[in-house]
Amino acid sequence: xxxxxxxxxxxxxxxxxxxxxxxxxxxxxxxxxxELWEIIAISFQVSxxxxxxxxxxxxxxxxxxxxxxxxxxRLLISLNxxxxxxxxxVVGLTLFILLSRQGPLGEWKxxxxxxxxxxxxxxxxxxxxxxxxxxxxxxxxxxxxxTARTLGANPFRxxxxxxxxxxxxxxxxxxxxxxxxxxxxxxxxxxxGNILHxxxxxxxxxxxxxxxxxxxxxxxxxxxxxxxxxxxNAFLQHFQGKGQPA
Amino acid sequence: MNNAIAKHFLKPLLAxxxxxxxxxxxxxxxxxxxxxxxxxxxxxxxxxxxxxxxxDTGYNVHVIAVGTGxxxxxxxxxxxxxxxxxxxxxxxEFVSQGHGDKRYGVMYNDFxxxxxxxxxxxxxxxxxxxxxxxxLADHSATFVSRGxxxxxxxxxxxxxxxxxxxxxxSWYREAGQGxxxxxxxxxEMNAYTLTDRGTWLAYEKKSPLKISFEGDPLLFNxxxxxxxxxxxxxxINHKGAQQLIRWLISPEGQERINNFRIGDNRLFxxxxxxxxxxxxxxxx
Numbered sequence: 068x069x070x071x072x073x074x075x076x077x078x079x080x081x082x083x084x085x086x087x088x089x090x091x092x093x094x095x096x097x098x099x100x101x102e103l104w105e106i107i108a109i110s111f112q113v114s115x116x117x118x119x120x121x122x123x124x125x126x127x128x129x130x131x132x133x134x135x136x137x138x139x140x141r142l143l144i145s146l147n148x149x150x151x152x153x154x155x156x157v158v159g160l161t162l163f164i165l166l167s168r169q170g171p172l173g174e175w176k177x178x179x180x181x182x183x184x185x186x187x188x189x190x191x192x193x194x195x196x197x198x199x200x201x202x203x204x205x206x207x208x209x210x211x212x213x214t215a216r217t218l219g220a221n222p223f224r225x226x227x228x229x230x231x232x233x234x235x236x237x238x239x240x241x242x243x244x245x246x247x248x249x250x251x252x253x254x255x256x257x258x259x260g261n262i263l264h265x266x267x268x269x270x271x272x273x274x275x276x277x278x279x280x281x282x283x284x285x286x287x288x289x290x291x292x293x294x295x296x297x298x299x300n301a302f303l304q305h306f307q308g309k310g311q312p313a
Numbered sequence: 314m315n316n317a318i319a320k321h322f323l324k325p326l327l328a329x330x331x332x333x334x335x336x337x338x339x340x341x342x343x344x345x346x347x348x349x350x351x352x353x354x355x356x357x358x359x360x361x362x363x364x365x366x367x368x369d370t371g372y373n374v375h376v377i378a379v380g381t382g383x384x385x386x387x388x389x390x391x392x393x394x395x396x397x398x399x400x401x402x403x404x405x406e407f408v409s410q411g412h413g414d415k416r417y418g419v420m421y422n423d424f425x426x427x428x429x430x431x432x433x434x435x436x437x438x439x440x441x442x443x444x445x446x447x448x449l450a451d452h453s454a455t456f457v458s459r460g461x462x463x464x465x466x467x468x469x470x471x472x473x474x475x476x477x478x479x480x481x482x483s484w485y486r487e488a489g490q491g492x493x494x495x496x497x498x499x500x501e502m503n504a505y506t507l508t509d510r511g512t513w514l515a516y517e518k519k520s521p522l523k524i525s526f527e528g529d530p531l532l533f534n535x536x537x538x539x540x541x542x543x544x545x546x547x548x549i550n551h552k553g554a555q556q557l558i559r560w561l562i563s564p565e566g567q568e569r570i571n572n573f574r575i576g577d578n579r580l581f582x583x584x585x586x587x588x589x590x591x592x593x594x595x596x597x
Binding site for chain 2: 169176
């Protein structure tokens with residue numbers, strides 16, 4: 068009896084704490100807390116640049132893998148699939164060692180900058196873009212490419228035609244890659260150093276705030292990521308039409 | 314064809330590269346990279362001090378908060394300009410091995426043992442800290458260690474050694490995390506842990522734990538600041554590092570440390586002496 072009474076109080080406490088924390092989080096968001104919005108802006112800026120830089124070469128690789136035959140092609144595909152499952156902290160650590168002043172790229176002095184974070188996120192986004200881009204392009208009708216070429220399109224024009232054919236799949240690749248890098252904490256923490264006003268982004272801020280016991284800010288930032296994920300998916304759905312075969 | 318390539322690929326690519334270059338260039342001489350411990354950052358001290366330093370000098374300080382061990386490592390590798398840490402022996406070694414310029418004392422606080430309200434191991438009336446640790450081991454009372462090569466972790470290991478206890482067994486847990494996280498873990502496990510008073514005061518309100526033992530001179534916790542050796546890394550921001558040190562040990566900086574409170578509690582006691590400041594200015 069005593070025990071269960073004690074138990075129910077704790078459960079109520081927890082519920083109350085969750086509610087107050089979430090309310091405080093919403094208040095932080097909607098009162099336009101500048102520190103919070105700065106963190107959000109940094110996240111979007113870093114991941115935005117990373118995806119912009121990574122996409123063109125990654126899609127080119129995906130295209131080459133789909134439409135050309137050359138020795139080592141299968142091996143490349145397997146290697147790329149392996150990279151898909153490399154943990155972000157390992158990518159972070161590898162780049163950390165490369166970019167540290169003691170490392171081979173130390174001259175550039177990039178460690179603990181936004182550029183280092185961008186590099187880390189490019190490394191994370193690239194294999195996803197290649198893998199998903201490859202499967203999207205591969206699904207296209209090979210005849211589209213051949214027709215375009217026969218009609219006198221140069222390879223670049225033909226490439227654009229194919230990409231247009233595969234646009235839904237490519238868009239999905241883009242969104243999946245963006246979703247991974249904007250929510251990624253390991254590499255950003257190691258390469259950026261979680262510096263306030265500079266390299267503190269949404270995931271590293273959540274890690275820090277929760278270690279300080281400031282759950283409201285952590286939840287507020289988590290909500291931003293949720294809303295983002297939802298909008299990206301809604302956007303994709305819209306693009307894909309009914310989401311059912313025609 | 315060439316036009317199309319230029320339009321669709323090269324231009325955006327160039328724009329992106331330029332944008333990322335922009336972020337490189339932002340990183341110039343008015344930024345100082347400070348590697349420091351989680352205790353100075355989590356307690357809120359730096360958040361209170363640094364905007365004033367920036368207003369006074371125009372320098373922008375990038376704080377990277379890690380354990381003392383990692384902070385010194387970053388200094389040794391030239392990845393930061395200056396380190397503010399608390400592990401006296403390791404600091405002296407850092408300077409004597411030529412990684413750092415000179416160590417300046419900045420402030421101190423002390424370590425305390427915190428634990429469950431009921432104090433199951435009865436360490437509140439231990440005669441000194443080694444006795445308290447022996448009692449923890451005797452009772453196999455759950456103890457959460459930082460386990461991250463931080464200043465606090467080094468201190469804790471030294472204390473176990475002094476107490477003549479080999480801390481192993483299921484009661485001794487190594488978390489491998491920062492001070493704040495470890496206080497949370499200890500709270501969840503209803504366990505004891507060693508913490509610096511500054512971080513404890515910042516967490517006290519949210520924690521079900523209480524101070525179980527304090528006051529032994531062995532628990533003294535001095536903080537030192539060291540500029541990374543500019544002879545080793547000529548392109549490091551040594552001027553900025555010097556400026557930060559000068560500001561922190563100046564009478565004004567010391568006064569600000571003295572005035573930093575949480576509630577009614579002073580978190581850090583300034584400890585740079587006037588002689589140190591004078592000799593610093595003289596050596597300029």
